Amino acid sequence: MAELIYKNPDIYKIPVTLPNNPLKILNSYVIRTPDENLVIDTGFNQPECLEALTAGLKELCIDMDHTTLFLTHLHSDHVGLTNDIITDKTRVLMSDVDYNYLKNEHDGAFWPWMEEKFYHEGLSRDLIELQRKVNPARAFAPKYLFRAETVSDHECFSIGGHILECLWTPGHTPGHMCLYLKKEKILFSGDHILFDITPNITMWRGIDDSLGNYLESLRKIQSLDIHLTLPGHRGNDMDVYERIQQIQQHHDRRIRQTLSIIQKNPGLNACQIGAQMTWSMRGKNWDEFPIQQKWFAIGETISHLDYLIERGEIVRHTDKEIFYYNALVNEI
C-alpha cells in the first residue's frame, strides 16, 4: 500500500518487501504531479517485490510513459526490477559511475575480480563458492542491462516544475547518488544515510578508499539544509544531522578497533581481523555468521584496512598468496 508522506509535491512511499533479507523493506518513493511522475528505486528482481511495487504504482495510477525512474545506486535491491516496470518512453536516470560498474557486472568482469580479491584477503575457496549461490546481489539482479541516461554531480532535472538536484555521494557504492528537492529541502538519501541500520561500506575495484570517500560524502550532506530525509530502507525516526554524527562515531570506533587488532596481532589477514571485530549479529560468533553476512563483514573490514593504509597507519603485504597486515607503529 502506498503511503502519502508529503503534500505539494505529493510524495508517496511504496514499501517493497525484501523476502528473507535482513534489510526487510526497500522504500520506493513516488512524486506524483498532474503531468509527470518520478519513481525512485525498485526492489529486487523477485516476484514478491514485483507484486508489491506494481500494486503500489497501480494504486497511484502511475503511467510509466510519463514517468522518470531514478536509481540511487547499482545494488540489486534498488535496480532489480527496472526492466519489469519501464516502458519505451520511461526516462531512466542513474549516475554515470554506477552505470559503468553495472555494465562491467553484465560483461562478467566484476564478480570474478571480487572473488579473487576475497580469496587473497583470506576467504576460503569453499566459502567463495557457497557465496556465489546465495548472494542476493547476484541472484536478484536485473537479467539484462537496461538503458539509462547518465547524470553527474549537481545535475538538476524537473518533475512537474519541482527541481531535483543529483548529489554524488560515493562510499556505499562508487557512484551512489542522493536526490535533493531543492525548494522543499527534502533529501532522498538512498543507502547513503539509513536510520536504524548502518550502511555497508565495502571495497570496489578501482577505488582506493571507499570509507574515506563515504565519510567525505557524509560531510557533503551535513552541509545541506534538510527538512526531511527519506532513506532507501526502513524508517527515519531521527534528526539527520544527529544520525550523521552517530554514523561518523561508529566508523571512528571501527577504525580504532581495526588498528588496535593489527597492533596487537601483526601478520593477520583481513578475514582474521574481521573475525575479531565487533559486529551487531545478535548472539552469533564469527563462525556462525551466514556466508552472505560474512561476505559483507569482510568487505567492511577491507574498507577500514584501506582507510588505514591510505593514512599511513598500516601496510598490506602482498608478497604471499594471502595478504597480511602490519601496523607501522606497534605500540599505542
Ligand SMILES: [Zn+2]
Ligand atoms: Zn539498499
